[in-house]
Amino acid sequence: MDSLPTRTNGTNASRGAQASPPPKGIYVPVPTFFAKEGTSAYDAVTPPLDLETQTEHSLFLVKGGIKGLVILGSTGEAIFLRSEERKELIASQRKALDDAGYKDRPIIAGTATQQIDDTLQLVKESKEAGAEYAMVLGPGYFAPSTSQLGIQKWFEAVADRSVLPVMIYHYPGVTNNLYIAPSTFEKLAAHPNIVGTKLSHGIIDDQTLIAANPRIDHEHFYVFTGLGQNLLPVLTIGGVAAIDGLAGVFPRIVVRLFRIYNDSAAKGTTKKDIDEMRLLQYRICEGEKLVAAWGVVGIKEALARVWDMGSKTGGRLPLAGGFQDGEKEWSKWAEVYQGLKKLEEQFKAEGKES
Structure with missing residues (x-):
């Protein structure tokens, strides 16, 4: 179940073929990097893509054990990109991963449109670009x-016609509090071209009613939490992993929790395993407070300050400018993030995650 779909053959659910879900593991909803202030390419209204930094970040992630990339999700500021930019971004990162020997790391491309035909067009273009x-x-x-x-019916219409396997992205915070009930997920999970979901909310009982539902084929339909602060509890109720923003800054830390859980489940979980998982989940929760408060703005701020990657003010309007009071706001998070950086570097030195 963990093999990638063949890139040259699109899925066509109308033929009855059942698509496979993405490989299990930690994924990152990557930010989209734009040209920095002060560079010749910079434009204050619509700064161009910074594909060099984008590739640097992508390779940083996969070397840290990240299973694949979600490009052009909410963290990727997808709604601010033109169609040609979407294609350029996906194609550049597919090539970068392939050239670096990471052909097995899938790209999941986000769509955020209301109209079915527009959604299908974005999916088609994403596939052509390498997603x-x-x-x-x-x-x-x-x-x-x-x-x-x-x-x-909306998701079924998309899945019926999509040339890629579909994952349902449930994020009430950016969809006017749209609610998708567990009973609706049960019906959608039966569709041959719907292979999973990212649940970006903290409703743990709804997550349980989806991830542990005995009427859902969980070999075909994977449940990912969109919140790293829920990773351990979601794993215990049947979720497969996380698509997580903090992992975009500290990939090895989030991957380590995922791996300890799965390794210990296979060999027999000890008290030492439980204690280590609890501590890692605690540390992740500390870091996720910034992500919850500031979203992509906070992630870009952290990447620039912790790893000197990208720009603290690197978004497009209205997100351009970063923290309004940069130093004062960062001072609230600096101690936690320096501690997480030390832990990330410790795990890198151990060499277990890449």
Whole structure:
């Protein structure tokens, strides 16, 4: 179940073929890097892509044990990119991974449109650029008036016609609080071209009702948490892993928790394993507070300050500018992030995650 789909053969659910989910592991919703202030290419309104830093970050992640990349999700500022930029970004990172010997690391491309044909066009372009999966955000514009049947039919229409296997992206925070019920997930999980979900909310009982549902084929439909602070509890209820923002800064730390859980489950979990997992989850939760408070702005700030990667002010409007009071705000997080950096470097020296 953990093999990548063949890149040259698109999935066509209408033929009855059942698509495979992405390989189990920790994924990162990568930020999109833009040209820094002060460079010749910089434009304050629409700074161009910085593909050099994008590639630096991608390789930093996969060398740290990250299983694959989610490009053009919410953290990737997808709604601010033109179609040509989307294709250029995906293609550049597919080539960078392949050239560096990471052909086995899939790219999951995000879509965030309301209209079915527009969504399908983005999926088609993503596949042509080298993506292996599509992570499709729910249509939230009319969320208060949208029924569960309407949500089900919308995703089924996309999946029926999609040339890539589809993952459902459930993020109420950016979809006008659109709610997708566990019962709706149960129906959608039966679709041959819907292979999983990213649940970016903290409703642990709903996560349980999806990840532990005995009526869902969990070899075909994978549940990922979008919150690293929920990783350990989600693993215990049947989720496979996380698509996590903090892992974009400290990949080895999040990967280590995932691996300890799976290794200990295979050999027999000891008290030492439990203590180590609890401590790692605690450290992850400390770091995730910045991600929860600031989203992509905080992730870019952390990458620039901790690893000198990208720019603290590297977003597009209205996210350009970073923290409004940079030094004062960072001082709230600096101690935690320096501690996480030391732990990340310790794990790198041990060499277990790459």
